[in-house]
Amino acid sequence: MENNNACSKCGSIERKKGxxxxxxxxxxxxxxxxxxxxxxxxxxxxxxxEVTSIKVKNPSAIK
Ligand SMILES: [Zn+2]
Structure with missing residues (x-):
């Protein structure tokens, strides 16, 4: 993994998803x-x- 994945706030490269x-x-x-x-x-x-990404799970479900 590249270092540019590190958190811009604290430098951690660990992510969680919810x-x-x-x-x-x-x-x-x-x-x-x-x-x-x-x-x-x-x-x-x-x-x-710090939130790094928000993604729509099912884009096709939005009409
Ligand atoms: Zn962080």
Missing amino acids: KIFGIASLQSLDSNTGFGGSELIVEFCKGCG
């Missing part, structure tokens, strides 16, 4: 249903908690 789901899931701007959408996958630094 997800945001339920009411906080990503929804279409055009939808009023309140359901559907996709979970968000959050990758964060194990050392300090």
Whole structure:
């Protein structure tokens, strides 16, 4: 692994992943249903908690 993966805050290269789901899931701007959408996958630094990446798990689920 390259050193540029190190956390910009604390220098740790260890990452953890979690997800945001339920009411906080990503929804279409055009939808009023309140359901559907996709979970968000959050990758964060194990050392300090700095979020390094947020990704839509199922982009095709957002219409
Ligand atoms: Zn960090």
